[in-house]
């Protein structure tokens with residue numbers, strides 16, 4: 001069962017032939033509350049990483065007069081994640097239609113698509129699609145003859161992972177440094193330009209037309225339990241067929257790995273899997289093989305579904321080096337506001353470098369563990385946890401590789 | 416000095432922005448598109464044009480890594496150094512780029528044609544390793560492809 005990537009439609013004519021914008025027409029004849037109710041019933045959860053129930057988020061928007069905003073998070077900078085890009089390449093109008101429906105439901109007049117600065121080609125695709133949608137009056141004033149006006153602006157980021165965090169993203173749209181805001185107030189109350197704002201990921205919004213067209217319960221029946229619907233997984237690493245896959249939530253990893261990805265490439269052996277983007281704890285091959293790809297099952301396995309950015313790690317990759325690369329990334333991307341994050345990510349990077357270069361001692365590994373423990377839950381945003389959690393999991397699960405480095409005999413590194 | 420082209424775009428960008436501050440990222444992108452980087456002088460001029468204090472513009476241009484604060488080559492090569500690209504051979508590509516261009520990471524060639532730096536994940540990990548030349552992605556890169564690409568860019572320039 002596929003929804004997002006079932007049929008690709010690069011231009012609006014194809015999208016219309018595929019039944020596109022029918023959901024918008026239907027939505028505009030519904031009551032706003034009823035749309036939110038359907039989305040609640042669908043059990044659609046945020047696909048950007050946190051998995052927050054989408055309908056519930058929309059229902060937090062106050063029903064007062066005054067400007068409200070809908071923001072699409074297209075920052076896609078979590079290492080291992082390249083799924084939103086696929087939606088933009090293959091089905092850009094599903095995003096625009098989803099945004100128009102969401103805007104109608106929450107009463108927003110203006111929408112923003114915040115897209116990472118490096119995605120120049122994708123920005124052009126979105127601009128072209130927006131122009132097409134305007135020309136057919138799916139955007140603009142008095143949409144489809146109704147008393148509803150809505151348009152979308154595109155804002156390009158400029159290279160900062162932290163701007164994927166929703167409040168940093170708002171700061172960035174406002175033309176400032178991308179530093180996360182203290183919550184509360186939550187964006188639903190005080191968001192963009194201090195007005196009520198909903199922020200959703202590309203994939204979340206692109207799932208909305210299906211829900212409106214087929215009803216919330218139809219969507220809820222796809223997948224397993226509370227993990228409803230389909231999910232995109234972007235898979236990298238030395239498997240036979242890396243790429244973006246849309247699957248029903250709940251598929252066993254083993255089946256996905258063997259049947260969709262075609263297993264490992266010749267001469268490679270599976271060692272570990274990062275299931276949901278670089279911020280989630282790593283699984284050993286054995287753990288991954290026993291897990292199903294849905295929110296609950298992955299939580300039970302000690303990790304998270306996250307963004308669905310799946311990184312397959314082969315036997316030949318040294319885990320000390322892998323963690324060093326991640327530590328360097330998070331340190332580089334820390335916005336610097338909170339001491340535990342700014343200093344903690346820096347220390348971990350430094351200690352990891354020392355261990356990687358064979359100059360480490362076992363105290364260094366213990367120190368990384370205690371620094372990680374002290375970083376978690378003590379900061380404005382979860383970027384600190386996004387290094388701490390993987391760090392702890394790498395060390396606990398691949399201790400022998402850390403020990404080998406300390407003894408100077410890691411046979412995976414030529415160093 | 417900000418050029419004529421920039422001044423034309425300036426009006427357009429300001430007009431479509433909610434306020435002057437909200438235009439800063441787009442304006443800096445525009446300056447960089449023209450000059451390859453954002454100089455202190457250009458940032459000062461931008462501050463005068465927008466009436467936004469220089470310190471606030473400076474805060475933005477130093478926060479976001481896409482803004483180059485020093486001169487880049489006509490072709491600015493960026494290589495992803497994150498995990499998926501690393502596993503797919505980014506370190507060897509780095510060596511090959513440095514050797515081919517005769518510069519180190521963070522440097523620019525004497526003729527001003529190429530500059531090279533490493534960046535974090537470019538959101539294209541399934542086709543790793545990835546390099547960017549100016550605004551264009553080059554995916555599934557290997558050393559042979561890299562040699563060819565650089566030769567082509569050199570050739571373009573001579574024409």
Ligand SMILES: Cc1cc2nc3c(=O)[nH]c(=O)nc-3n(C[C@H](O)[C@H](O)[C@H](O)COP(=O)(O)O)c2cc1C
Pocket residue numbers: 045046047048049050051052073074075076077078161162163164165166167199200201202204205381382383386
């Ligand atoms: C450091 C950090 C980076 C994030 N990066 C992204 C991102 O690139 N794309 C995204 O959609 N969400 C990202 N998020 C999650 C957003 O804060 C937010 O939860 C999400 O955009 C909400 O949309 P959703 O409910 O539809 O998932 C990030 C969060 C953090 C803490």
Ligand code: SF4
Pocket residue numbers: 162179180333334335336337338339341342379380381382383384
């Ligand atoms: S946790 Fe890190 S990235 Fe997040 S606000 Fe604090 S310093 Fe910035």
Ligand code: FES
Pocket residue numbers: 079080081495496497498499500501535536537538539540543544545
């Ligand atoms: S790791 Fe290189 S593009 Fe993501």
